[in-house]
Amino acid sequence: MKKNTHYSTYIYWAMGFFLALFLAQCGLKAISVVVPKSAKANERVTFTMKCGAEPRIQGGGNYSTQLLAGIMVPKGWNARKNLTMSFTSPKGNGTMRIIPDSELEPVSGLSWHQAAKKMFGIGPNLVDDMEWIVFRSTQAYSFVNNEDIDFTVKAECNVGAENMLLSLGFYIGSSIENLRPEDTDYKKFTFSNAFEVTDGEGDLIDFINPQLGTVQPVKSLDNDIITLTFDAGVTNTVLDQEAAIYLHVKAMDASGKLIAEIKKQTADTKLSDIGGKKYRIDIWPRGFFKLDKDVHIARLEYFYSDVTGTKSVGYGNTDAPFKYTFRCD
Amino acid sequence: MKIYKILSWPLMLALCWAINSCKDELGNIPTEESEKDITGKWQVTQLTRNGEDLSKRLTLDNFKIDFNADGTYTIADNLPFVVSGSGKYRLDDPQYPFSVVLSPAEGKADIVLKFQFPVVKGKRQLSLVMSLGCSSNTYQYNCERLNGGI
Secondary structure, three states: OHHHHHHHHHHHHHHHHHHHHHHHHOEEOOOEEEOOOEEEOOOEEEEEEEEEEEOOOOOOOOEEEEEEEEEEEEHHHOHHHHOEEEEEOOOOOEEEEEOOOOOEOOOOOOEHHHHHHHHHOOOOOOOOOEEEEEEEEEEEEEEOOOOOEEEEEEEEEEOOOEEEEEOOEEEEEEHHHOOOOOOOOOEEEEEOOOEEEEOOEEEEEEOOOOOOEEEEOOOEOOOOOEEEEEEOOOOOOOOOOOOOOEEEEEEEOOOOOEEEEEOOOOOOOEOEEEEOOEEEEEEOHHHHOOOOOOOOOOEEEEEEEOOOOOOEEOHHHOOOOEEEEOEOO | OHHHHHHHHHHHHHHHHHHHHHHHHHHHOOOOOOOOOOOEEEEEEEEEEOOEEOOOOOOOOOOEEEEOOOOEEEEOOOOOOOOOOEEEEEEOOOOOOOEEEEEEOOOOOOEEEEEEOOEEOOEEEEEEEEOOOOOOOOEEEEEEEOOOOO
16 A cells, blocks of 8 residues: 555656646747738728747647637727637638637636736736737647747728727737746737827827826716826926925816816725825725716816815826716717 | 466456446536525625726625525615616526626616626625726626625
């Protein structure tokens, strides 16, 4: 009996060593992407991911898996409706399908799209209005030892109607490996250089350069909880030496009529210091302005001020207010 | 040695009989899933927006929901929620619910909230998922029962 226990210990050690060796020596190459510098609003654009597989299977045998590819784009592009992905490789070409929301990534217990966002984040973008969308090849492919190949994945989608400057995210993975946090061999991701959408609607939405004042979520209604952030590190302002920053805000309806204004410097209007010369305040506008049921805010106009309310900073460090329009599309 | 062999047969038979009788007993234990009871006053203890935890940034003290035994609900005035005021509620399936259906008293259309009812640290937790404004923004409210029960 003792002898058997001894042997089983050796077997477990050997299995662990084999697994470690297998994981350490097999995987995907680094990913590179080809992204145009700009595109016109609503234009259909192709983004290209180049990657490769390097199967080093200890002891021979096959490694069979499906190809995963993901892209991170602004939610406003509605890319889930028009994104397509396909790949070319020496093992054959194929199309890919979006992984259904109902299918959970086993490690995180989230949908694959949510799991990718949790794992890879939003890269160099400063405003989180992004979504990851993960596709999977319709076929599985088998690899034998040292069968190195390079492959290319093309993602095509419409870029949306708004002017914006952002960084896009890209992911390549292997379906049987899931999104294990400790794995560095089977999930490769990268973020693009700046990509601009031009000739579209509205002012430029700049996701990657620091802004004096931002609102998250980028798209919301007055019943959402919104976060207003003041980044005093962007430029010198009259509030540089102030220990406390306060919000002075007006709520307007769709016709531009003033519904309510809050300009007192109280605990409710004080921003929290979150370090790095950044301050933020979370508000639920309907509760913050104590709105009646039938009243709806269309737009906010706001300033950041000191404790006396005499010094204030507006859009672009001017006397003009920051503006935020409530909308979903 | 012979004695062991002779004794081992009756022992094996006894063991088989014992296992078999256990099976019968286990088979008699009712396994029907109980109906889920969400009645009570629930306090929001964790709130996330698009996966970002806002719990420590908001004052949650007044974020309360009452699910009353008579099938009505009341949302606290200060709670950001998909509906306001009061109305009637029901679970889509009393035994295996996936959602809570709210019928506002104002006569608006029914609201279906994704629902989970896990036991966390020995206490029932009510977890509701909804969009307060834009559908692109998802909020998850994790609540604990205030009036004692699990």
